[in-house]
Amino acid sequence: MSGPRILVAEDDPELREVVLRGLREEGFDVFGAATAARLLELAERHPPDGVVVDIGLPDADGRDLCQSLRARGVTAPVVFLTARDALPDRLAGFAAGGDDYLTKPFAFAELVARLHALLRRSPPAPAAAADIVVDPVTHAAQRGDRSTPLTPTEYRLLALLVARAGEAVRRRELVQAGWPHGAIAHDNTLDVYIARLRRKLRELESSAELATVHGVGYVFR
Amino acid sequence: MSGPRILVAEDDPELREVVLRGLREEGFDVFGAATAARLLELAERHPPDGVVVDIGLPDADGRDLCQSLRARGVTAPVVFLTARDALPDRLAGFAAGGDDYLTKPFAFAELVARLHALLRRSPPAPAAAADIVVDPVTHAAQRGDRSTPLTPTEYRLLALLVARAGEAVRRRELVQAGWPHGAIAHDNTLDVYIARLRRKLRELESSAELATVHGVGYVFR
C-alpha cells in the first residue's frame, strides 16, 4: 500500500503471478500486465519506482517497451527478464536503456536484491501537481525557486494529497496516512494540519488550493 | 584521462591488467590495486565514479571493502567480480551495499555495459559544495585559503554530508558512516559531532550551514 511501486510486464500467467505475489510479500506495491500496451497504460496511471519486463512479450519486444517508457518520461529503473542469455541480447538490453538483466530461470531472491540495489540509487521521484512539488529528499514543498520546509506529518499528508491530485481523499485515509502508528483522539487535529498546509501554500503564492469536500474529505487542485 | 574514474581491486595480476587496459580503451580513467588496503588509499586520493571489486582479495573480503568505502563517504556504484556464483554469495554482496555482481568467467563487454548502466544513474559526487572543500589527503576542511583540521570521525561525517549536499541525510546513515565498526550507545554523540562541525564551519566563516531536518537528519547547504 505504501511501498515502492513496481510494474511487471510478463505474458506467462503463472510466472507473472509468482512474481507479483512475491514482490507483494516483500512490501512492494505491484501491478501486473500481460502486454506492452497494457503496461504503458499502467505507467500512465501509476508512475512506477521500478519496472520488471519480460523480453518476449506478445505485442512488442521488451526493449522497445523500455524505450517507449523512457520516451514518455519514465525514469524508473528497468530490469529485463529473459530466457535468452546470449551476450548480444544482454548488450542490446542495456543499450535500450535497461538497468539490469536477469536470465531465466532466476532465483526470486536475486530479483528482489537487484531491485533493492537499483531503488536505493533512484529515490522516488518527487510528487508534483499544479505548480507545487513535494520533494521526498528535502521534505519540503517548493514552487519554482521558492521552498518551504514541511514537518514529518505535514509531509505525509501533502504527499498523499498531491499524489492523488484532483481526486477527493477521504478524511479516514488522510488520518491513516498522517498517523501510521496509532489513531489520533480528536479529528480536529487533521483540520489543524490542513489549515497549516493551506497557509504554507499561500506563502508560496501557489495557484493550488486544498478545497474541502463537505462530509468527505479534501482535494488538492 | 578525462572519462569517469574507475578503481579496480583485483589480486590476479593478469586479469587486473586485462580489465585495466580494456576499461582504459573504453575511455575510462582507471586505477588498479591488488589489495583492499591499497584500494582504500586510492579512493582517498582519487574519489571514484565507479569501483570494480574482486570478492576474494588477499587482505580482506570484497564485501568488507565495499562497506569500508561506503563508510568513508564513497557513494560510487560498486561491481563485484567473483568465481563463486552461489546465490547466498550474491545476496551478501548486495546486502553489503554493492550495485552489481558478475560471475567469472565474464564477458568484458558485459562489464562495460553494466558499468555504463550504473554510471548513468550515479552523477559524480562532489567533494566540494558551497564554498567548502573537504580534502581527503589532509583530512581538513578548507574555504579559500583558510583551513581547519578534522578528526577522523568529523571527516567521515562531513565527507558524507558534502558528498550529498542539498539532500537530507538520515541520522541512521550518518551513524553508519561515522561509526563503521559498531553502533554507538547514545544518539547524542552524533549531535555532539554535528555541533563541532558547525563550530568549525563558523570558524571558517563559511556561508554553508548544517541545517537540521527535524525527525529526519541533517542537510549541508
Next chain:
DNA sequence: AGAAGGCGTTCAGGCGGCGTTCATGCCGGG
C-alpha cells in the same frame, strides 16, 4: 615511566520545534 595532548564519549541543562488540544467563529445543508 611519567607527562601531555588529542580524540571519542557521556552528562546536564536549556531551548525550540512539533503535535495536540481548546475556544471561538464560520459555512453549508437539511
Next chain:
DNA sequence: CCCGGCATGAACGCCGCCTGAACGCCTTCT
C-alpha cells in the same frame, strides 16, 4: 433557522535537538 461539520488562531507540554563541559582512553613525546 438551527445544527453539525469545518476553519483557524492561540496556547501548552513533550520530546528531540543543541552545546558547553568534563572524563577516560590511547598515543606520543620527553
